[in-house]
Amino acid sequence: MTNSIIASTSTIHGSEPLAYLKNTLLDLYTDVEEILFIPYARPSGISHDEYTIGVNNIFKKIDKRIVSIHMFSDPIEALKNAKGIYTGGGNTFLLVDQLYRNGLITPLQEAIQSGIPYLGTSAGSNICGLTMKTTNDMPIVYPPNFATLGIVPFNINPHYLDPDPSSTHKGETRETRIKEFHNLNSQPVVGLREGSWLKVYKGQITLEGELTARIFEQNKEPYEIESGSSLSELH
Template sequence: MELLLLSNSTQHGHGYLEHALGVVTGFVPSGGTLVFVPYALDDHDAYTATVRAALEPSGITVRGVHEAGDPVGALTGADAVFVGGGNSFRLLRALYATGLRDALGGAVRGGLRYMGASAGTNMACPTLRTTNDMPIVEPPSFAALGLLPFQINPHYLDPAPGGTHMGETREQRLTEFLECNDVPVLGLREGTWLRVSGSRAELGGALPARLLRRGQEPAELPAGSDVSVLLSASPAFDS
């Protein structure tokens, strides 16, 4: 499989996808067709227009899966699919409702390149249990696409130095997840991504990632790290 999983699509001081445009255009080469899945936001047309404006100047044709009335059929003939960010619960519910949850998994395993950002990156995991989002709707299941055998936490945040906020930190919340589920969690900070090509997985971006495992101290993994070992994880979820 070929996967590009971004922590975020918008970065402070940059336009949409601008911070990762080099890796995106390398993943979806000029002249290619990218099918966009906009269901994580409410206005599908406006969201698709944003992606077009960001990528079509690089020679990438963008089609929204919702535009032809057949979301599953829209995958046919595409070079890549991009599942955009927003609310992970709304996105997953729509994937089930449209038939894309099963169709995407089969197409990507069959060679369709998959790019995700934020909620779209969550969808590549076994479940959405490590999302940061509020459950504004209820999908039929928490089971996502399962393209990876481990979990990702996009937008991973470190505690603010000297901060007085008494709520749980992101690390504490993910530790709670690990108390119930024996599955590695890769925290991707803003401006970073995971690139998977076949049996190889590598971190990209300017910042390190945070890897959390049950019973182990969290580890900092610098950009460029080979994390292919995670592709052989054997997840155990609490049902």
């Protein structure tokens, strides 16, 4: 029943936030007027209220209204009543920490699996994998668990960056880090480049957008898949 968009980022270079996903979001939220927003990934420096106002201004452009989960005295009940859900970006450690501490991991998982339209960007996409262990974020808090929603049967690495051949930087590349992950973990990892997203609908997982994605599997060489490819058998 899942009906989700798992996007690498909210904003691509030279574009307004979520503008590249406009038609996709109109389709995702066709029968939804009010979307429940989960702002927990945003670290201090901008309040949940401010974050929500900014997101609401974006969604007004497609005639949708945003209401944030932090405004409800009972966030679990808010999830049960939601007609559409959006989890924004920020820090994945903070997001996962707050979801666990508010008792929302299972209710959110159940809501998405029941077919409620869901959009995740950046950190909100990270949590759709089996664990958050392939996030790029710094561990600014220590969540109770690294296990996440398991909406897809693999891990996600949003904002995937290819090595720059002209760079003099000698540190680890994103690919190196994911290979380190596979020294101790078996699940595949999908490297989602900016402007790419996964569509999860009626049991099918499809790569969307104009770019390829890089797939990492334990004990295999990484490989590319084209937009339109199915990832339904990747696990």
